[in-house]
Amino acid sequence: MHSSAEENYLKAIYKLQEANGEMVATSALAQVLGIHMASVTDMLKKMSAKKLVAYQKSKGFKLTEKGRLAAIGIIRKHRLWEVFLVDKLGFRWDEVHEIAEQLEHIHSQELIDKLDAYLDFPKADPHGDPIPDAKGNFALNKSVLLAALPPGSQGKFTGVTDHSSAFLNYLDKIGLSLGDPVKVKEVEEYDKNYTLMLKGKKAVVVSFKVANSLLISE
Amino acid sequence: MHSSAEENYLKAIYKLQEANGEMVATSALAQVLGIHMASVTDMLKKMSAKKLVAYQKSKGFKLTEKGRLAAIGIIRKHRLWEVFLVDKLGFRWDEVHEIAEQLEHIHSQELIDKLDAYLDFPKADPHGDPIPDAKGNFALNKSVLLAALPPGSQGKFTGVTDHSSAFLNYLDKIGLSLGDPVKVKEVEEYDKNYTLMLKGKKAVVVSFKVANSLLISE
DNA sequence: AATAAAAATTAGGCAAGCCTAATTTTGCAA
DNA sequence: TTGCAAAATTAGGCTTGCCTAATTTTTATT
Numbered sequence: 001m002h003s004s005a006e007e008n009y010l011k012a013i014y015k016l017q018e019a020n021g022e023m024v025a026t027s028a029l030a031q032v033l034g035i036h037m038a039s040v041t042d043m044l045k046k047m048s049a050k051k052l053v054a055y056q057k058s059k060g061f062k063l064t065e066k067g068r069l070a071a072i073g074i075i076r077k078h079r080l081w082e083v084f085l086v087d088k089l090g091f092r093w094d095e096v097h098e099i100a101e102q103l104e105h106i107h108s109q110e111l112i113d114k115l116d117a118y119l120d121f122p123k124a125d126p127h128g129d130p131i132p133d134a135k136g137n138f139a140l141n142k143s144v145l146l147a148a149l150p151p152g153s154q155g156k157f158t159g160v161t162d163h164s165s166a167f168l169n170y171l172d173k174i175g176l177s178l179g180d181p182v183k184v185k186e187v188e189e190y191d192k193n194y195t196l197m198l199k200g201k202k203a204v205v206v207s208f209k210v211a212n213s214l215l216i217s218e
Numbered sequence: 219m220h221s222s223a224e225e226n227y228l229k230a231i232y233k234l235q236e237a238n239g240e241m242v243a244t245s246a247l248a249q250v251l252g253i254h255m256a257s258v259t260d261m262l263k264k265m266s267a268k269k270l271v272a273y274q275k276s277k278g279f280k281l282t283e284k285g286r287l288a289a290i291g292i293i294r295k296h297r298l299w300e301v302f303l304v305d306k307l308g309f310r311w312d313e314v315h316e317i318a319e320q321l322e323h324i325h326s327q328e329l330i331d332k333l334d335a336y337l338d339f340p341k342a343d344p345h346g347d348p349i350p351d352a353k354g355n356f357a358l359n360k361s362v363l364l365a366a367l368p369p370g371s372q373g374k375f376t377g378v379t380d381h382s383s384a385f386l387n388y389l390d391k392i393g394l395s396l397g398d399p400v401k402v403k404e405v406e407e408y409d410k411n412y413t414l415m416l417k418g419k420k421a422v423v424v425s426f427k428v429a430n431s432l433l434i435s436e
Numbered sequence: 437a438a439t440a441a442a443a444a445t446t447a448g449g450c451a452a453g454c455c456t457a458a459t460t461t462t463g464c465a466a
Numbered sequence: 467t468t469g470c471a472a473a474a475t476t477a478g479g480c481t482t483g484c485c486t487a488a489t490t491t492t493t494a495t496t
Contacts, residue, residue: 005483026444039484041445046482058444058492089332099326106320114307223453244474257454259475264452276462276474 002052004105007074008033009043010052011104013063014071023060072136078104079125080115086126087119093126093178094168127168128159128178128215146182146194147211154183159215167213174204182216220270222323225292226251227261228270229322231281232289241278290354296322297343298333304344305337311344311396312386345386346377346396346433364400364412365429372401372415377433385431392422400434 002010012032016024026044030037044061047053052067063071081103085096113134116122123139124130130138143158157180160167176182176198185203186195192208220228230250234242244262248255262279265271270285281289299321303314331352334340341357342348348356361376375398378385394400394416403421404413410426 003482027442035483036485037444038446038486043483085329089329089336091328091332095328099324099329102324102326103321106317106324108317108320110309110313111303111307111317114309118307221452245472253453254455255474256456256476260453 001107002070005043006047006052007070007105009047010063010067010071011074011078013053013061014068014075017062022062023056024062025060069136072132074104076132076134076136077106077112079129079131080112080119080122082125082127083119083122083131084115087122092168092172094165094172096126097163124159126178127163128157141217143215143217145212146184146196146214146216147208149184149216151184151187153216154181155216155218156180157182157214158217160213161215162213167210170210174198174206175202176204176214182214219325220288223261224265224270225288225323227265228281228285228289229292229296231271231279232286232293235280240280241274242280243278287354290350292322294350294352294354295324295330297347297349298330298337298340300343300345301337301340301349302333305340310386310390312383312390314344315381342377342396344396345381346375359435361433361435363430364402364414364432364434365426367402367434369402369405371434372399373434373436374398375400375432376435378431379433380431385428388428392416392424393420394422394432400432 009029012029013024016028016032020028026037026040029044030040033040044053044055047067048055048061051064052070053061054064055061078100081100082096085091085099086093091099116134121133122131124141128143130141132138141158145161149155157176157178159178160171171177180199183197184194185197187193188195192211193205194208194211195203195205197203227247230247231242234246234250238246244255244258247262248258251258262271262273265285266273266279269282270288271279272282273279296318299318300314303309303317304311309317334352339351340349342359346361348359350356359376363379364375367373375394375396377396378389389395398417401415402412403415405411406413410429411423412426412429413421413423415421
């Protein structure tokens with residue numbers, strides 16, 4: 001079994017690879033984990049020895065297949081627990097991240113299998129992030145950033161790329177929830193503000209920063 | 219916040235005090251925690267500095283009020299999670315201890331409050347052990363050991379003092395479940411075997427060892 | 437190619453929690 | 467009361483995962 005520290009490295013490396021391509025730098029990892037580079041070098045040496053990551057001289061490192069599967073397992077646990085916290089316990093979507101960060105390190109395959117079944121095999125967490133199945137496969141979601149859509153486009157709001165409480169609360173405030181239909185009415189050239197039509201013909205104007213944090217599908 | 223190691227000490231000390239009276243010995247703690255005495259001495263020095271336990275020269279040590287409340291909080295979490303695992307996820311009563319040992323160390327007061335409400339404020343865990351409320355109070359249960367009852371007595375089976383899988387599975391096998399009525403039909407003087415009448419007029423003969431692990435109320 | 441800045445690694449340390457071995461303290465029996 | 471055994475503590479060490487400071491390697495710029 002892996003330690004919590006190792007699991008946090010695995011998750012962080014996985015996410016960095018997702019976001020920035022193949023190879024991950026020591027400095028990038030240090031930054032997202034909030035620790036010093038020397039510590040990262042240390043830990044990666046140990047994780048290399050365990051065949052969880054592979055170095056490539058002066059190019060960085062990446063997860064091995066073993067490491068990738070372990071990382072997906074942790075992400076699966078995190079997201080299932082988030083669903084539990086919101087759907088069953090009644091937490092708000094901006095409150096669950098820290099608790100799930102702890103729960104994701106509980107070691108019991110049977111627990112996760114039963115939790116998954118209890119939640120009725122959800123495909124996404126409360127922020128729209130996809131949940132891999134027990135075999136590590138994601139039901140692929142072909143969402144795009146709202147900021148990439150031209151005026152006139154429409155679709156369904158299915159995820160966020162900014163998971164901060166501040167952002168999630170902002171969405172609550174303008175009345176935008178996961179699954180809602182969204183139409184891009186107008187894009188102001190000058191400041192890139194987006195005018196959106198929401199459910200119930202409600203028009204809202206959001207900044208590019210916001211448009212760049214919303215994922216749209218369909 | 220306390221570390222998992224500290225929490226395990228707190229829980230162990232609490233249980234030893236419950237079972238054997240006030241003062242707890244280094245050796246007893248080392249034994250139940252499965253570690254060496256020197257390690258216990260180390261840790262207790264640290265926990266003393268934090269005012270979680272109080273030494274009494276050459277008499278042993280005991281929990282301070284602060285330590286007692288912390289211990290009860292951990293026991294509360296452990297038992298609530300056990301209820302969740304059995305009632306919601308469908309685990310058997312002999313399977314939940316190890317998983318709850320991990321879950322009890324999750325730090326979030328709000329999580330426990332919501333879990334408690336979600337489970338409808340249970341008063342006992344799947345083994346009949348009482349669950350303290352949010353203020354640390356146990357709804358007192360005045361159960362007695364079956365082995366202390368004379369022939370002819372009857373009551374309800376409300377708890378066990380042996381939590382091993384082997385014992386719990388044995389109870390399943392003879393068809394005895396928490397809450398069932400039990401009557402002591404006969405006690406054999408020679409070998410102290412107990413003949414019990416269970417639900418549906420089923421008679422079973424159990425050893426003294428078994429009678430000594432069953433708690434009866436009412 | 438020279439060199440400065442950025443990235444990475446090495447070296448040495450620290451706290452938590454455990455260990456073994458050695459020593460001291462305590463308690464009980466003769 | 468002595469003396470031995472059990473209990474407890476001290477001393478020194480180890481691993482994990484982090485730290486700072488110093489050094490080396492890489493990369494980018496001129």
